[in-house]
Amino acid sequence: METIELIAGISIAVSGLTIAIGSIAPALGEARALAQALESIAQQPDMANTVTRTLFVGMAMVESTAIYCLVVSLILIFANPFWSQVVQAVGG
Amino acid sequence: MQLTPDQVVYWQWEWWTVNATLVFTWVTMLVLVGVSWLITRSLETGPDIGRGQAVLELVVLQIRDQIDEAVPESPELYVPFIGTLFLFITVSTLLGSVPGVQVVAASLSTAAALAACVFAAVPMFGVARIGLRAYLRHYVRPSPFMLPFHIIGELSRTLALAVRLFGNLMSGRVLVGILLSVAPFVFPAVLEAFGLLIGVIQAYVFAVLALVYIASGARSFERLEEADRDPVDAALP
Numbered sequence: 001m002e003t004i005e006l007i008a009g010i011s012i013a014v015s016g017l018t019i020a021i022g023s024i025a026p027a028l029g030e031a032r033a034l035a036q037a038l039e040s041i042a043q044q045p046d047m048a049n050t051v052t053r054t055l056f057v058g059m060a061m062v063e064s065t066a067i068y069c070l071v072v073s074l075i076l077i078f079a080n081p082f083w084s085q086v087v088q089a090v091g092g
Numbered sequence: 093m094q095l096t097p098d099q100v101v102y103w104q105w106e107w108w109t110v111n112a113t114l115v116f117t118w119v120t121m122l123v124l125v126g127v128s129w130l131i132t133r134s135l136e137t138g139p140d141i142g143r144g145q146a147v148l149e150l151v152v153l154q155i156r157d158q159i160d161e162a163v164p165e166s167p168e169l170y171v172p173f174i175g176t177l178f179l180f181i182t183v184s185t186l187l188g189s190v191p192g193v194q195v196v197a198a199s200l201s202t203a204a205a206l207a208a209c210v211f212a213a214v215p216m217f218g219v220a221r222i223g224l225r226a227y228l229r230h231y232v233r234p235s236p237f238m239l240p241f242h243i244i245g246e247l248s249r250t251l252a253l254a255v256r257l258f259g260n261l262m263s264g265r266v267l268v269g270i271l272l273s274v275a276p277f278v279f280p281a282v283l284e285a286f287g288l289l290i291g292v293i294q295a296y297v298f299a300v301l302a303l304v305y306i307a308s309g310a311r312s313f314e315r316l317e318e319a320d321r322d323p324v325d326a327a328l329p
Contacts, residue, residue: 050161053300060297064252067259074266079095 004086011080015073022069029062094269095262097194098201112194113201120184120196151179162300163307169221170303173213177206178299185261185291189284195291198261200254207254210302211246218309230309253301260294 037055041048094100100112131144141149155175159167181197188195196202218227231242264287271280 053158053161056293057297057300057304060256060294060301064256064259067256067263070263071255071259074095074263078266 004083004090007080007082007086011076011083015076018069018073018076023066026062026066030059033058033062095266096199096201096258097196098199100194113196113199116184116187116194116196117202119193120180120187123187124179124183158300159303162303165221165307165310169217170306173217173306174299174303177209177302178295181206181257181295181298182292185295186288188265188291189288195261195265197257197291197295198265200258200262203254203258203261206257206298207250210253210305211250213302214246214306214309217306221310227309249305253298257294257298260290264290 033055037051040051044051097112097116101109102112102115103110127144128148131142131148134142135145136142152171152175155178156167156171159170159174163170184196184202185198187193188198197206215227218230231239264283268280268283268287271283
């Protein structure tokens with residue numbers, strides 16, 4: 001019984017930490033990218049289309065690290081392999 | 093909690109499994125092929141064309157224009173492959189708003205399969221365009237020490253492509269699922285509407301990244317280097 005509690009507690013805590021720490025850097029990066037893009041659009045409104053397109057693609061790439069963290073934390077909560085193993089071993 | 097449509101199994105016999113991903117991939121393909129067939133059955137020219145034909149022409153021309161802006165080569169080369177990727181992901185995410193339909197692109201199997209298509213398409217387009225020797229020389233450029241980094245880069249960007257698509261679309265579904273249990277009245281509908289936007293943006297990003305990877309693999313460095321040596325040539329496209 002104690003193993004189950006341990007695994008559940010650690011999984012929940014670590015998944016929270018994963019998404020919390022892992023979203024700091026991408027958030028800062030995206031904010032910088034957006035600020036820079038707004039500045040360029042303000043300076044050169046003719047280039048707005050190109051800037052917006054590049055911004056979308058660039059943001060998706062910056063965002064991917066945050067998405068990896070999200071996937072890891074979701075797996076830890078909803079599809080934890082260790083959890084199912086222990087539950088199976090106990091016979092639940 | 094259901095994370096991917098892979099977990100919905102309709103029919104199983106020994107190692108044959110028919111899950112929701114498989115079924116709704118065929119539904120998506122049927123919708124795409126069926127609608128295109130219905131509309132292109134009676135194509136017209138001239139000023140008054142049918143509504144369906146106008147929509148299809150708009151979509152195809154828009155895809156063509158976007159590709160034209162992004163690469164220096166003729167866009168016709170890339171329209172079939174990139175356009176198919178974009179339309180498949182878009183239609184599958186838009187179909188997800190229909191009750192009972194699973195989003196196929198929100199499954200890691202589909203995302204990995206699409207990323208594998210891009211992984212295979214990069215050398216195919218590259219060899220077809222600049223030849224085998226020039227393509228293989230990419231890998232030892234600027235020096236043979238870069239060979240492992242090129243290979244790792246190609247593998248990791250394929251993984252990133254798959255996980256990015258899967259993560260973005262799956263997180264939208266999971267958020268709707270969680271909200272349904274917390275605030276089931278209006279918010280899930282708002283989030284679903286937001287999910288439509290996310291789906292189209294992710295399809296666009298996937299297509300553009302695939303295009304960038306393919307176009308960079310098909311670029312001839314010989315010509316670029318010659319242009320570097322001769323500054324007059326560099327001004328020419």
